[in-house]
Amino acid sequence: MKATAMLARFGAPALVAGAAVNMVVLTVLPNQSQPVNLHPGGDLSTVVSYDQPSTSRRYALYALLGERSPGATLFVPPGTEIDSYVAQGIGDILTVEDATPFVVAADVLSGTEGVFETASGIEVSFLLLDSNPGDDLRLTVDDDRYVIGPLEAFEESSG
Amino acid sequence: MIREAVLMAALAWIGMAMTLPLIDHVELRWTHIAAAFPIGAAAYVAVAAAGIIVAGRVSPPATVGITAIGAVAIGTFAWSRRSHQRLVGELVRRLVIVTGIVVVMVAAVRLVHVARVTPDSIRYLVTADTLAESIDAVSGSDLIKRHFVYPALQALATSTDRLYLASMSPLFGLAGGLLAADLVQREMAAAGLPGRRRLALIAAMGLFVATTNRLLYDAFYLNSHMVIATCVLLAVVAIRLRDRAPALMSGAALAMVVVTLARPEGFLLAIGLAIALLSVESSSRRLLAAVTAPAVGCAVYYAVVLAPRVPGTLDRLTSPVAGTMLALVCLAGLGAAAALLPRVGEIVRRHILETAIAGVGLLTTVFVVGGPEILIQSAGATAVNLVRSGGWGLAWPMLVLGLVVAARARVVPEQRTLTAPLWVFAAGFPLLPYLRDGAFRVGTGDSGNRTLAHVAFVAVVYVVLSIGYSQVRDRAPEQRTRPSPPG
Numbered sequence: 001m002k003a004t005a006m007l008a009r010f011g012a013p014a015l016v017a018g019a020a021v022n023m024v025v026l027t028v029l030p031n032q033s034q035p036v037n038l039h040p041g042g043d044l045s046t047v048v049s050y051d052q053p054s055t056s057r058r059y060a061l062y063a064l065l066g067e068r069s070p071g072a073t074l075f076v077p078p079g080t081e082i083d084s085y086v087a088q089g090i091g092d093i094l095t096v097e098d099a100t101p102f103v104v105a106a107d108v109l110s111g112t113e114g115v116f117e118t119a120s121g122i123e124v125s126f127l128l129l130d131s132n133p134g135d136d137l138r139l140t141v142d143d144d145r146y147v148i149g150p151l152e153a154f155e156e157s158s159g
Numbered sequence: 160m161i162r163e164a165v166l167m168a169a170l171a172w173i174g175m176a177m178t179l180p181l182i183d184h185v186e187l188r189w190t191h192i193a194a195a196f197p198i199g200a201a202a203y204v205a206v207a208a209a210g211i212i213v214a215g216r217v218s219p220p221a222t223v224g225i226t227a228i229g230a231v232a233i234g235t236f237a238w239s240r241r242s243h244q245r246l247v248g249e250l251v252r253r254l255v256i257v258t259g260i261v262v263v264m265v266a267a268v269r270l271v272h273v274a275r276v277t278p279d280s281i282r283y284l285v286t287a288d289t290l291a292e293s294i295d296a297v298s299g300s301d302l303i304k305r306h307f308v309y310p311a312l313q314a315l316a317t318s319t320d321r322l323y324l325a326s327m328s329p330l331f332g333l334a335g336g337l338l339a340a341d342l343v344q345r346e347m348a349a350a351g352l353p354g355r356r357r358l359a360l361i362a363a364m365g366l367f368v369a370t371t372n373r374l375l376y377d378a379f380y381l382n383s384h385m386v387i388a389t390c391v392l393l394a395v396v397a398i399r400l401r402d403r404a405p406a407l408m409s410g411a412a413l414a415m416v417v418v419t420l421a422r423p424e425g426f427l428l429a430i431g432l433a434i435a436l437l438s439v440e441s442s443s444r445r446l447l448a449a450v451t452a453p454a455v456g457c458a459v460y461y462a463v464v465l466a467p468r469v470p471g472t473l474d475r476l477t478s479p480v481a482g483t484m485l486a487l488v489c490l491a492g493l494g495a496a497a498a499l500l501p502r503v504g505e506i507v508r509r510h511i512l513e514t515a516i517a518g519v520g521l522l523t524t525v526f527v528v529g530g531p532e533i534l535i536q537s538a539g540a541t542a543v544n545l546v547r548s549g550g551w552g553l554a555w556p557m558l559v560l561g562l563v564v565a566a567r568a569r570v571v572p573e574q575r576t577l578t579a580p581l582w583v584f585a586a587g588f589p590l591l592p593y594l595r596d597g598a599f600r601v602g603t604g605d606s607g608n609r610t611l612a613h614v615a616f617v618a619v620v621y622v623v624l625s626i627g628y629s630q631v632r633d634r635a636p637e638q639r640t641r642p643s644p645p646g
Contacts, residue, residue, distance in 0.1 A: 003568035007561075008633035011626030014557060015363040022370040022552035 162319045164265040166223065167196070167326055171257045173226055174199030176234030180406040182246050186345070187404055188253060190396070193337035194410055195257050196330050197393050200312060200386075201413035202226050205456070207311040208420060212463045217290045219315045237406070264333065265326045273379045274325040277604065280381035284323050287313035299469045303479055307460070308421035309383035328385045332378030335389035336368065338396050339620050346399075347627045356630060364623045368616075371554040373603070377612050383421045384612045387428070390414040390421075391580055392616040394432045398576045401436075401445065408449050411436065415453035418613075419487070420460060424594060426483045427587040428613060429454070430515060431580030433490055437511050438575040443498040450494030458487040479594055512579055519586040526593040534589055536598035541588075541608070543601045550603040555611065558618045565625035570632060577621040584614045 174195035181191040206226045207217045268274065282301060287310040289296045316324045340361050347357045368374055377384040390413075397404075397411035411432070418428040433450045440446055461484045466473060473481050493511075497504040527534045545555045562581065571577065591607060592598050599607035 003564050004570055004629040004632050006564055007568055007570075007626045007629035011561070011622070011629065012360055012363045014561075015367040015623070015626075018553045018557045019363075019366040019370040022367075022372065022554065025552050 160265060160269055160320075163269075163316075163321065163324060163326060164262050166315055166318065167265055167324070167330060168258050168261045169223055169227060170199035170203055171196040171261055172199065172254070173202055173230040174410075175253065175257060176230040177202060177409050178404075178406045179234045179237040181404055182250055182253070183241070184404065185249065187400075188249070189337060189341045190345070190400070190404065190407070192253055192257050192260075193334050193341055194393060194396070194407060195334075196261070197334045197386075197389050198410045198413060199226075199230070200331070201390060201393075201410070201417045202230065203315075204308050204311055204420070205413055205416050207314075208307060208416070208456070208460050208464075211290075211294055211307070211311075212460060215294045216292060217311050217314045219291065219318050223315070260333070261326075261330065264330055268325040268329055268379075273329075274323075275376060275380040277380075277382075279604075283309050283381060283383070284313060286310040287316065287323075290314050291317045294464060294468070297468075302465060303423055303469045306383075306420055306422055306425070307464075308386060308417055312386070313381070323381060325379075325381075328380055328382070329378055331385045331389040332374075335385070335392050335616050336365070338389070338392050339368070339616055339623075340365065342396050342399070342620060343623055343627065346624060347631075350628060350631045352627055352631050352634075357627070360623060360627050360630075364619060367554070368619060370552070371615070372550045372552060373554070373609075373612055374615055376550065376603075377609075382609075384609055387418055387421050387425065387613045388616045390417045391428055391432065391613060392620065394418075395435060395576055395580065395617055395620070398432075398436050398439070399573065401440065405445075408445055412449040412453050415449065416457060419453070419457040419483075422610070423479045423483070424587070424591050424610065426457075426486050427519070427584055427590075428580060429457070430486065430490060430519075430587075431583035433494065434511050434515050434583060435576045435579035437494070437497055437507050438579060439508070439573050441501075441504055441508070446494050446498035446504075451491045451498065454487045454491035454494065458484055458491065461487065482594075512575060512582065516582055516586045519583060519590065523587070523590045523593075526590060530593070533592050533598045537589065537592040537607065540599040540601045540605065544599075544603075544605065544608040545611075548601050548603070549605075549608040549611070551611070554615070558615070558622060561622035561625070562618060565622050568625055568629060570628035571621065571624045572628075574621070577617060577624070580617055581614055581621065 172195070174197065175191065177198055178191060178194060181187050203222060203226045206229070207222045210217055210222055210225075283305050286297055286301045286305050290307075290310050291314045294302075312327055313323050316322060343361055343364060344357060347360065348354075352360070374388075377388070394411040394414035397407040397414070400407050401411075415429050415432055418425045418432065433454070436446065436449055461480055465480045466484070469480050471478055493507065497507040543549075545551060545559075549555075565571070566578065588607075588610075591610065595606065599605050602608065
C-alpha cells in the first residue's frame with residue numbers, strides 16, 4: 001500500500017486509537033504532586049508558608065509540596081529544629097534521614113553551592129538558598145534530595 | 160489575581176500590537192489570537208535579555224513597560240496605514256477574546272491547583288528571584304543549565320501576590336494547541352478537505368495531544384518545556400504563513416531568541432528553525448531579520464552574560480558556551496550570506512538541510528569516539544523512555560511511525576518548514592548527553608526525556624497535515640497539491 005493511501009485511510013483512526021490506549025495506560029494528569037496554595041486554607045502549604053516570609057522558608061514550601069520521585073530524601077543536620085506540625089507533613093511525603101555528622105566537603109563553583117557527605121556515605125551536592133536577616137533555617141535541594149538545617153551548620157562546616 | 164491577569168493580558172496585547180497587520184485578514188483571526196501571548200512573552204524576553212546585557216538585572220515592570228512602548232509604536236504605525244472604521248470592530252473583538260482567554264486561565268489556575276513543581280522548578284524560581292536583583296548573584300551552573308528565558312518570565316511574579324505564575328505554562332500550552340488547530344484548519348480548507356473531515360482531523364489531533372501525558376504535564380509544569388514547544392511551533396507557523404501574513408515573521412525571529420536562550424541545547428532547535436526558513440525563503444529582509452539578527456543578538460548575550468560568569472567557558476570549543484557561540488556566529492554568517500549573495504542563497508536553499516544534518520552528525524561522531532559508553536547508555540535509556548517509562552504512552556512510537564510514513568509520502572507543500580526542526584533535532588539528540596556530561600537515564604524526569612516535548616507539537620502537526628493532504632489526494636486525485644521538494 002502506498003504511503004499516501006496508508007495515511008489517508010488509517011491516519012486519523014490511528015490517532016484516536018493511540019489516544020484511547022494512552023487514556024488506559026497513563027494517568028491523564030500525573031499524581032504525586034500536591035497543590036501549592038499560598039493563601040490561608042488549612043493545608044500543609046499554609047502551615048509552611050503562613051507568617052514565615054523568609055526566602056528559604058518560602059522555597060521550603062516548593063520543596064515540600066513539589067513533586068518527588070519515589071525515595072526522595074530529606075537530610076536533617078544535627079541541631080535542626082523543625083516545627084512538629086511541619087515535620088509530620090514532611091514525614092508523610094519524604095524519607096527523613098539524620099545527616100550526622102554533617103560535614104560540607106567542598107565548595108563548588110561559588111559560595112552558594114557545595115557538597116556534603118552523609119553518615120551513610122552518600123555524597124550530596126547542594127544549592128544553598130539565600131535567606132533573609134534573622135532567618136534561622138536554610139534549605140538546599142539536589143534533585144530528589146533536600147536538606148533543611150540551621151544556618152550555622154552550613155557556615156561552620158563549609159570551606 | 161488582578162495583577163497577574165493584567166500582566167498576562169499585557170503580554171498578549173503586546174503580541175497583538177506587534178502583529179497588528181493581521182487585522183486585515185478576517186480568516187487569520189484565530190492565528191492572530193493564538194500567536195498574541197507567545198509573541199508578547201517572547202518580546203518581553205528579548206527586551207529582558209537586552210536589560211541583562213545593559214543593566215545586569217531584570218526589572219519586570221520596566222521591561223514590560225519598554226516592551227509595551229515598542230509594541231504600541233509598531234501597532235500605531237501599522238494602524239495609521241489602515242482604514243480605521245472598518246477595522247475597529249474586528250480589533251475590539253480580538254482584544255476581547257484574547258483578554259477573556261487570559262483572565263479565565265489565570266482565574267482557573269488559581270481556583271484549581273494544578274501547578275507541577277519539582278526540584279528543577281525550585282531552581283528556576285530561585286534564579287528568577289535572583290535575576291530581579293542581579294545577574295551576578297546567580298550561580299554559574301544555573302546560568303548555563305537553567306538559562307534565561309523561564310527565570311525571566313517567572314520574574315514577573317515579583318510584581319504580583321504570588322511567588323510564581325502558575326498561568327504561564329498553561330497559557331503557552333493553550334496557545335500552542337490553538338496554533339496547531341488553526342494551522343491544520345486553514346491548510347486543509349485551502350486544500351479542499353470537506354468541513355466535517357477537517358473537524359474530525361482536528362478533533363483526533365486534539366484528543367491525541369490531550370491524552371499524551373508528558374505534553375499535558377508540561378502545560379502545568381513550572382519549567383521551560385511548554386514555552387519552547389510552543390515557540391518552535393510559532394516559528395514554523397510564521398514561516399509557513401510568511402507570504403500571507405508577513406507581520407508574523409516577527410514571531411519567528413522572537414521565537415528563535417526564546418528557544419536559543421531557554422536551554423543550553425536550544426541552539427539546535429534554533430538551527431533547525433533557521434534551516435526551515437533558509438530552505439524556502441529568498442527575501443533578504445526576512446532572512447536578515449529572522450535568522451541573522453536573532454543569532455547575533457543571542458551570540459552577544461552569550462559573550463557578555465555567560466562567557467564571563469560560567470567557569471571553563473572558553474577553554475575549549477566544545478564547551479556549552481563557546482560551542483553555542485560558534486554555532487550562532489556561523490548561523491548569523493550563513494543567514495547574511497544567503498540574504499546578500501543570491502547565488503549563495505540558491506545553494507543554501509538546495510543543500511542546507513542535508514549539510515546541517517551531516518555536520519551535526521559529524522560533531523556527534525567526534526564526541527562518540529571519545530566516549531561511546533555515554534551514547535550506548537543514553538540510547539538504551541531513551542528507548543525505554545519512549546516506549547515505557549517516559550510518560551509518553553503510545554505517543555512517540557506512533558509519531559515515529561507517522562513521521563516515517565509522512566516523510567515517504569511527501570504530500571505536504573514546503574514540508575521542509577516542518578521537517579527541518581525535527582530532523583536537525585533528531586540528528587543532534589545523541590549529542591545532548593555529551594554536552595551535559597552524563598548519559599540519559601530512565602524516567603520521566605530525565606532531561607533527555609523532557610526535551611522530546613520541544614518538537615512534539617511540530618511532529619504532531621506534520622503527521623496530521625500529512626494525513627489531511629493524503630485524504631485530499633485519496634478523495635480527489637484531480638485536486639492534487641503541487642509536489643514538495645524532498646526533505
